Amino acid sequence: MRPFLKSSVLRLAVLLALTIWSCKPQQPIAHILAEFHNPSSSYVMVAAHRAAHNGYPENSLPAIRHAIDLGVDIIELDVKVTTDSVVVINHDRTIDRTTNGTGDPEAYAWKDLQQFRLEMPDGTLTNERIATFEEALLLVKGKAMIDIDIKTSHLKPIVDVITQTDTWDHIFFFDNDYLALQEVRDRQPGAMLMPRAYSYQMADSALMLFKPPVVHIDHSFYTEEVCQLIQNHGARICLNALGTQDSIIRSGSLQKALDNLLKYQANIIQTDEPELLIPALEAIGRRTSGKQ
Incomplete structure (x- = not known):
């Protein structure tokens, strides 16, 4: 099939998938967990980066609700801890970019952080405040998994909130600092x-x-060899669409993006465009269970 015809067929399939998908109920957590623990499945899991924040402040409760409504499998959130040990959702070293406040959120007590409001990327001020991790967990519980991007050295309060909300089976921790990951395991052996x-x-x-x-x-070593290594150990392969691939998705070149993302069997894709990626995967049959 000629490339332009192939692209047109995929776009039509995506439109059909969007229509069907918009009428589907959200995925129950039992289904999501079953897929997560089945790395040989052809089902491609979608992770919403900083929740589904197109039209919402990133890492906010409305962005989390939107991600749930979209039917994402995994919601990626960034966590910090206040001076009084409240775990909050915030990505940057400071709150300058995302709120009308300034400074390090870990230098504030929780009650003082509540005075600030979240901003949209264009600077528009909203009525939303920085959310607590507990609020996020209670909102997501039973509906999706959470990928915790560790942005703090204070891990005990995080562990305590997960235990209190009984959500350990929903959670996994992400970091390139293996000492931090080991500390998580030391505090919760089954994490x-x-x-x-x-x-x-x-x-x-x-x-x-x-x-x-x-x-x-990373894409720099996304090869058949490394993917085979990971699959041979019974693990899933997570790859970012963030940046280049999300830009390709936004441009409408869905087939090109899917070819780039799936060529070596990555089966968790983190994206800023879950609204577009999920129906594109639906259209090619990669959101149904089954062996690859």
Whole structure:
């Protein structure tokens, strides 16, 4: 099939998938967990980066609700801890970019952080405040998994909130700092981890150290060899669409993006465009269970 015809067929299939998908109920957590623990499945899991934040402040409760409504499998959130040990959702070292406040969120007590409001990327001020991790967990519980991007050295409060909300089976921790991941395991021996690797050798070490259910790799070494290594250890392969591939998705070149993302069997894709990626995967049959 000629490339332009192939692209047109995919776009029509995506439109059909969007129509069907918009009428479907959200995925129950039992289905999501079954897929997560089945790395040989052809089902491609979608992770919403900083929640589904197109039209919403990133890492906010409305962005989390939107991600749930879209039917994403995994919601990626960034966590910090206040001076009074409240775990909050925030990505940057400071709150300058995302709120009308300034400074390090970990230098504030929770009650003082509540005075600030979240901003949209264009600077528009909203009525939303920085959310607590507990609020996020209670909102997501039973509906999706959470990928915790560790942005703090204060891990005990995070562990405590997960225990209090009884959501350990929903959670996995992401970091390239293997000492931080080991501390998580020391505090909660059964905790699920997603180590980040930057080479075949680092992926091999992560698999041996943690026996993780998933390894995060980069496009720079997204090869058949490294993917086979991860699959042979019974783990899923997480790859970012962030940046280049998301730009291709936004441009409408869906087939090109899917070819780039799926060519070596990555089966968790983190994206800023879950609204577009999910129906595109639906259209090619990669959101149904089955062997690859």
